[in-house]
Amino acid sequence: MTIMEKMAEIAGAIDNHYLKEARLAGKRVIGYFCSYIPVELIHAAGFVPYRMRAVGSAGTDLADAYYAPLNCSFVRHCFDRALRGDFGFLDGVVFMNGCDHTRRMYDNWRYSKTGPEFLHMFFAPHVMGGNAAGAFRESMANLKKALEKSFGVTIADDNLRNSIRLYNRMRGLLLALDERRKMKSPPVSGSEMLGIVMAVTAVPVEDACALLEEVIAFIDGRGDSHSGDVRIIMLAGCMEEADHLRLYEDSGGVIVSDAFCFGTRLYGRALDENIDPAVALAAGYLGSEISCPRMMDDFPRRIEWVARKAGEYSADAVVVEKLKFCDMWGWEIERLRRESKKGVIPPVLAIEREYLGGASGQVRTRIQAFFEQIRNRQEIDDAILRSERAAYYVRK
Amino acid sequence: MNVRINLRAKTVFELKEYRIVRYLYYVLIRGYYLALLLLPYGVISLVARYVLHPFIFNKETRFNKYIRSALLWMGGGLHKAADYRAHLPIMRIILDYLRHHVEPIKNRKKPLIYLGWCVSPEFMRAFDVHYIIPEAFSVTGSWLGRDVSNHMLEVLESEGGSIESCSASKFAAGAYFTRQMPDPDLIVTSSHPCDSGVSFYPTLQNVTRVPMYVLDTPYGDDEDSYRYFAGNLKAMISFIEKNTGQKIDWDRLRRSCEELNKTNFYLQELTAMTRAIPSPVSSQQLTVAWAMKLMGSGSPHLTEMARIMYENAKKRLDRGQGWLREERIRVIWWDVPIAFVSLYPWIEKEFGAMIVGGDLMGRCNTPYVDTSSEESMMLSLAKVHLNASMVRNVRGTQELFMDEFEQIIAEYSGDCFIFVGHNGCKHGWGYGRIKKDICKRIGLPALHMSSDYSDSRNTSEESLKKQISDFFIGNGLA
Structure with a gap:
């Protein structure tokens, strides 16, 4: 079994x-549950932080009794797994007020008396500026207090500093992998990258770093895309399905960058190791490279990130995916399309889907049609460029 | 490239620029003077009861669509002569609010602020500014008929807006794209109560390109949370001062808060009076009062409106008289009330059903503002904001909603529960099981309906009426 197969198996x-x-x-x-929860705090308590997921869910029958069909399918799948006891190995779960659907999961989880006993709501501000950093620090203090009280542990600042260092190392390795996606023929595909991030967030961070070193050693020298592939940046919230990403790859696309919760949104941050750990955590998490659409005052920075990445990673197009009934991504798509029309970012394809919803045939058709448009456009652009250059040389 | 011009280009939609506001202003000015003439004689009551009801309120037709919704919001569904007097101040509140639209259109002399509906307008009264509440369009915009409402939503959807969001946000965006609102100089909003508002306002900022301040909302309900929000209110004041070049007038803010305290006293009394059997207060009044608070919180007209409603209800209470001649069903309606504003008068008339405890919007349960110092005022205004109707129940954990729900069931002697779940309220649908279990435990028949109050493409008024009729009959209530 290669390391990539091992990562896919864990994921x-x-x-x-x-x-x-x-x-x-x-x-x-x-x-x-969310990329804004400071995992270092959990690690510093001596625990293993585990990013929640619903991979392999067979349905939402049990969760549907608590939710309605117009609630997020990821949340329903995840809660369904909880109700079936699939998360029985957890000693606690930390929720966040990420969106209306996930915050109700905290309520339903408690109400259904599904274990474990330790269930904590972490409040993260919806803004980056103003008093947000103070509020974030206060939320961390509450989480710290809750962990210490419930498990009888002490979270010392030195432990926290060590955890920051370890997680910085893991994020650094992921960023090093990500850097390689800038290459003309990226050695790691988008679906593989998703698997890698999912795997390293499901194992102790010490093991994660070792695994990532193996991955980097394995992929160096590989080339995974072909000339003529459409280079895309993918934006989405909850993305756990590598099979779904392979639809893009099999249709002639190469995902060169992403803003997934299991992606840049998770590893696109480096925390200062030389300042007060609480300050470093608040600044690092709130000021991460790319924010979630729930951050109300940060769209200008998000669009600037997409535009910058499109340049750095030579992206031809942007694909943005939302799960049905997600307001956050629904409005984000509207804004991204507008910026695309203005030419600030490359052309945008927006796909709406259900988590583990299938419909691969329909999605594939849309992807193929979009890629066709991109290729036609590239040909036209190249023709214009050639004619302009010709004119230039004539004038010269 | 000028994005706004591109986006707000003419569509097939025939609604001309600022037509909604101009129409409302035109109708209200005339309606106000007519009401001044007729009210002393109780003529309006007679006309409403015997002439308008059969032709206007039963259903929307092409003959009544331009006046039906407006008349209902003006209290046309009421049938007590004395209570119509409360609708003179209501008209004044709406007129005052509409001036904030009309004056900047004619000649802009003051900064115009778009105010998220969860930010109370008292603060705006302490500055020399105009304010528009974009979401209020979902109430006032429907006054031109449901096809206009639907068209506004379609305009937004054709622009690529989120179709699954609350129609209040969608309507507001549609109103902007169809040029029903003048452009703002600033945006002030909050991060509550739900995802729709959180995700919609960045779009508004993206198209208007003006500075935006977001009042971040705490999830908890304790003193720390209130202090955090008070700090954010202070930062909001600094933001407005910086961007308008004005200084806040603390005396004006104090006067507004004192006025708000008086209003809240009357509205809280009215809410409490619905405990009486028969109930002397109609939920139509409480819902309209909520809408007026949205537009004119801190206005003396609002206090006047609430006082008249209160005094009339108190007289009925003292006489042991109900709002209806015969109250047959007591309904707990604990969710978004304005599914269709015509539903309340309809269930009252058709089934003798009274909504008790106030609905999620109309139920007034707001702390008083301590005006003794600037500091105390800020802290209590934080409490007021975080305890406003709907906000206090949906911004945090389910207990904030359910505890009050159980309290209403215990105190208001309801015979049944109706939940009109708005499609935008994902969090509301997210605790459906908990709500159902409470009703089951108590033995309260419950009806869960899906609707969208501004979008008859989603659920028609007729289908809601049919579901309610079947529910009442099926449970032996009618």
Whole structure:
């Protein structure tokens, strides 16, 4: 089994042997839901932070009794797995007020008396500026207090500094991988990258760093795309389906950059190791490279990020995906399309889908049609460029 | 490239620039003087009861669509002569509010602020500014008929806006794109109560390109949360001062808060009076009062409106008289009330059904503002904001909603529960099971309906009426 297959295997399951080993060694595992939850705090308590997911979910039958069909399908799948006891290995779950659907998961989880006992709501501000950093620090203090009280541990600043260092290392390795996607023929595909990020957020960070080093050693020298492939930046919130990304890759696309929760939104931040850890965490998490659309005052920076990445990674197009009934991404798509019309970012394809919803045939058709448009446009642009150059040389 | 011109280009939609506002202003000015003439004689009541009801309120037709919704919001569904007097101040509140639209269109002398509906307008009274609440268009915009409402939503959808959001946000965006609102100089909004507002305002900022301040909302409901929000209110004041070049007038703010305290006293009393059997207060009044608070919080006209409603209801209470001649069903309606504004008078008339405890919007349960110092005023205004109707229930954990729901069930002697879930309220649908379990435990028959109050493409008024009729009959209530 190659390291890439190993990563895909870890990513494709809820539990894995690294977690099992950690549990056997007496470590507690704490699930968390969003990229704004400071995992360093959980790690500094001596626990293993585990990014919540719903991969392999077979349905939403149990969760549907709590939610309505117009609630997010990821949330329903995830909660369904919880109701079935699939997260029985967790010692606690930290929720966040990310969106209306996930914050109700905190309520339903408590109401259904589905274990574990430790369920905590982490409040993250919807803004970057103003008093947000102070509020974020206060939320961290509340989480710290709750962890210490519930598990009888002490989270010392030195431990926190060590955790920041470790997670910076992991994020640095992921960024190093990401850098390689700038190459003309990226050695790692988008679907593989998704698997890698999902895997490293499901294992202890120490193991994650070792795995990532192996991955980097393995992929160096590889080339995975072909000339004529459409280079795309993908933007989405909850993206866990590598199969879905392969629809793009099989249709002649190469995902060179992404803003997924299991992607740049998670590793696109470096925390200052030399200042007060609480200050470093608040600044690092609020000021991450690319924010979630829930951050109300940060769209200008998000669009600037997409435009910059499109240049750095030579992207031809932007694909933005939303799950049905997601207001955040619904309005974000509207704004991205507008900026695309103005020429600030490359052409945008917006896809709406259900989590694990299938419909691959329809999606594939849309992708193919879009790529066709992009290629036609490239040909026209090249022709214009050639004619302009010709004119230039004549004038010269 | 001038984006706004591109985006707000003419569509097939025939609604001319600023037509909604101009129409409303025109109708209200005339209606106000007519009401001044007729009110002393109780003529309006007679006309409403015997002439307008059969022709206007039963359903929307092409003959009544331009006046039906406006008349209902003006209290046309009421049938007590004395209560019509409260509708003179209501007209004044709406007229005052519409002036904030009309004056900047004619000649802009003051800065214009778009104010998110969860930010109370008292602060605007302390500055020399105009303010428009974009979401208020979903109420006033429908006064030109449901086809106009639907068209506004279609304009937004054709611009690529989120179709699944709350129609209040969609309507507001549609109103902007169809040039029903003059361009703002600033935007001030909040991060509550739901995802629709959170995700819609960045779009408004993106198209208007003006500075925006977001009042970040805490999730909790404790003193720390209130202090955090008070700090954000202070930052909001600094933002407005910086961007308008004005200084806040603390005396004006104090006067507005004192006025708001008086209003809230009357409205809270009215809400509490619905405990009586029979109830002397119609929820139509409370819902209209909420809408007026949205537009004119801190206005003396609002206090006057609430006082008249209160005094009339108190007289009925003292006499043991109900709002209806015969109250047959007591309904708990604990969600967005304005599914169709015509539903309240309809269920009252058709089934003798009274909504008790106030609905999610109309139920007034707001703390008082301590005006003794600037500091105390800010802290209590934070509490007022975070405890405003709907806001206090949906911005945080389910307990904020459910505890009050159980309290209403315990105190208001309801015979049944109707939940008109708005399609935009994802969080509301997210605790459906908890709500259902409470009703089951208490033995309260419950009807869960899906609707969109501005979008008859989603659910028609007729289908809602049919569901309610079937529910009442099926549960032996009618």
